[in-house]
Amino acid sequence: MSITSTSVHLVVPCFRESARIGAFLPELCRAVSGLGGVRIQVVEDGSGPEEAAAMNAVVEGLRPSCPRLLPLKVLSENLGKGGAVYAGWADHGGAQWLGFVDADGSCAAREVERLIRLLPPSGSPPSALFASRVKMLGRRVERLLKRHLLGRVYATLVSEMLDIPVYDSQCGLKLVPRTAFEKVAPGLQVTGFAFDVELMTALLDGGCEVVEVPVDWHETPGGKVRLLRDSWRMALDVWRIRQARRKDS
Numbered sequence: 105m106s107i108t109s110t111s112v113h114l115v116v117p118c119f120r121e122s123a124r125i126g127a128f129l130p131e132l133c134r135a136v137s138g139l140g141g142v143r144i145q146v147v148e149d150g151s152g153p154e155e156a157a158a159m160n161a162v163v164e165g166l167r168p169s170c171p172r173l174l175p176l177k178v179l180s181e182n183l184g185k186g187g188a189v190y191a192g193w194a195d196h197g198g199a200q201w202l203g204f205v206d207a208d209g210s211c212a213a214r215e216v217e218r219l220i221r222l223l224p225p226s227g228s229p230p231s232a233l234f235a236s237r238v239k240m241l242g243r244r245v246e247r248l249l250k251r252h253l254l255g256r257v258y259a260t261l262v263s264e265m266l267d268i269p270v271y272d273s274q275c276g277l278k279l280v281p282r283t284a285f286e287k288v289a290p291g292l293q294v295t296g297f298a299f300d301v302e303l304m305t306a307l308l309d310g311g312c313e314v315v316e317v318p319v320d321w322h323e324t325p326g327g328k329v330r331l332l333r334d335s336w337r338m339a340l341d342v343w344r345i346r347q348a349r350r351k352d353s
């Protein structure tokens with residue numbers, strides 16, 4: 105589909121990423137250069153002045169050759185991945201679609217481009233597209249075994265506790281219709297790594313279709329999610345999301 109009339113505001117949330125983003129950001133700029141109406145915003149999630157300066161140098165170094173790249177947005181405190189994504193989405197500039205992609209290039213720029221090309225054309229009901237790491241024939245998903253296993257346990261927990269047949273709620277690439285997001289945004293509370301679970305639940309409960317799209321994924325070293333500590337927090341968040349949802353129904 106041609107997306108010349110579609111606008112996408114794509115946020116790259118970054119916590120201490122100046123070393124890892126250097127390879128990915130230029131690729132991302134190149135990948136979206138052929139797509140109309142896509143803009144990229146890097147959000148620095150309160151990593152401190154040195155990191156912010158290093159990140160600013162990366163972004164400003166690229167902006168002359170990448171007109172779609174907005175100036176760096178620097179948060180004065182660390183809000184967590186969800187907080188950083190939502191802070192970026194607040195600057196949507198009227199875009200029809202809001203998106204985010206992880207800074208480390210685990211999901212390659214060509215997959216970002218592919219997902220954007222799959223967006224429904226204007227006029228048809230807008231569905232959210234969630235990338236999903238499905239180990240299946242025809243796709244390449246390379247992850248450490250322990251991460252893959254933990255990811256499967258978490259996804260099963262999410263699916264069972266919330267009664268939503270999702271395969272992978274945590275993949276770091278998602279596109280959401282802005283109107284659907286704005287409808288649910290006032291009720292969103294999770295700003296950490298489980299924010300996508302709450303977002304997905306709210307979108308579905310609000311009547312927005314969410315479609316999972318299998319993508320290629322190549323885990324990049326240097327991930328900062330601490331498996332035990334963060335998984336525990338994320339599980340607690342899923343519990344809270346379930347309780348809040350029960351109260352509302």
Ligand SMILES: Nc1nc2c(ncn2[C@@H]2O[C@H](COP(=O)(O)OP(=O)(O)O)[C@@H](O)[C@H]2O)c(=O)[nH]1
Nearest residue numbers: 117118119149184185188206207208327328329
């Ligand atoms: N760890 C962490 N990541 C954040 C935070 N805010 C934004 N992010 C971003 O969330 C994305 C996923 O993080 P990453 O470390 O790649 O996760 P992992 O590969 O699952 O360990 C990256 O783009 C991070 O920079 C934060 O407060 N903590």
Ligand SMILES: [Mg+2]
Nearest residue numbers: 206208210327
């Ligand atoms: Mg990662």
